[in-house]
Amino acid sequence: MANILEIRDLCYAIEGRPILRGVTLDVAEGETVALLGRSGSGKTTLLKMVNRLLHPNGGEIRFEGKSSADWDPIRLRRRMGYVIQDAGLFPHWTVEANVGLVLKLENWPPSDARRRVEMLLDMVGLLPDEFAGRYPRQLSGGQKQRVGIARALAADPPLLLMDEPFAALDPITRFEMQRQFVELRRSFHKAALFVTHDVREALTVGSRIALFQDGALDLVLPPAEFLRAGTPEARAFLASLEPAGGPS
Amino acid sequence: MNSRLASEIFWLSLEHVELVAITIVVAAAIGLPAGVALARRVSIRRWVMSIANLAQTVPSLALFGFLLPLPFLGGIGKRTAIIALCLYALLPILRNTLTGILGVDAAVRESAVAMGMTERQVLWQVELPLAVPSIVAGLRIATVTTIGTATIAAAIGGGGLGVFIFRGIAMVDTPTILAGAVPAAMMALVADEGLEWIERKLSPG
């Protein structure tokens, strides 16, 4: 299967402090790679680099077979749906305008855009009649996140960058969203880089799990093999699946 | 109040409004684009702002005096008065445009870029709308101070309500001074309230 994204030996440092140390990772078409790692391990930094919000100090990223540096950054970004950590919605726009943003940028006819936005809001479990006209400050954290997800899906991009998209959801909604996400991935054949620090979520949504540690990849394995992985960092994460106080 | 005085108050008020309106339009036409341009240029920003701040410290009567002998810019009359008033009105407009744009949450700006907005789209669709309350506040400060400062314009033949005030000072006649001061004060109040209302209306969300 062709790779939609190829990351080669990616390095990034801020004021001489390394944040990413030689990350190499491929994402095949239709595949979800779960980026699992502790807080501060560099997951968001990697997504920003794929989206060209940050520029690497070394290494290369290829998207759809072409080096990221050769892409027009505007075109590149509109082909990636980015669910930003903590949503990053525009405070002066309604939910409808936020979700329809890329559609507007791509000059969709307003009536088509409105229909698409309603469909997406339905999909993420927000009643269009109730939520379309609201402003972000009138939403709960989890509702904002779902608007962020709908916005990323709007223009049907072949690659999704999802930065802890379900972090602010209650466990019931979260489970429902994970299930929908897996279904969506199957039916629409979308590729995704899915950042999470929750092992259970990584095991559910990922076709492979890439474990991050201090800006480097510890290992990349399918869920079934990840469960048997032996590295200390993987064991530390797997231990979080057990009830506190050890297995009974 | 006799009708001659009433009609003089009316016409001088109108002239005053004209002075203020031209000043604010010109100052905004320069200050808004300059503020937007400076928001993107960290290096020259400090220089421009220091110069603008310095210009603000020149006493207004002195500034009118300095402009008088200058060729093209100076001379007795409205034009000189408006140029001087613009120099004062420029700073609050410039500064508030700048702080409004720089005050936009970095995460919101980054998210706009991440969604694939061009630089221009980020400016027009995100930064400027979010900066509107601050920009209108700058216009409000500029308008209210210009209404006051414009009374001094009469000293160099600029006309407006200052005519009463200077005449009243020369004649040591309080009612004549009040004939200029009261309408100017009322004008300032109305402008302040009106622009504050607009500021509230335009606040996003």
Ligand SMILES: Nc1ncnc2c1ncn2[C@@H]1O[C@H](COP(=O)(O)OP(=O)(O)OP(=O)(O)O)[C@@H](O)[C@H]1O
């Ligand atoms: N602008 C910045 N200046 C300095 N250091 C930064 C900056 N942005 C990120 N970092 C550092 O880079 C490292 C990686 O940050 P990153 O946001 O990628 O972590 P993360 O894996 O997404 O964490 P989390 O799960 O908490 O979101 C952290 O140590 C962070 O402190």
Ligand SMILES: [Mg+2]
């Ligand atoms: Mg992060």
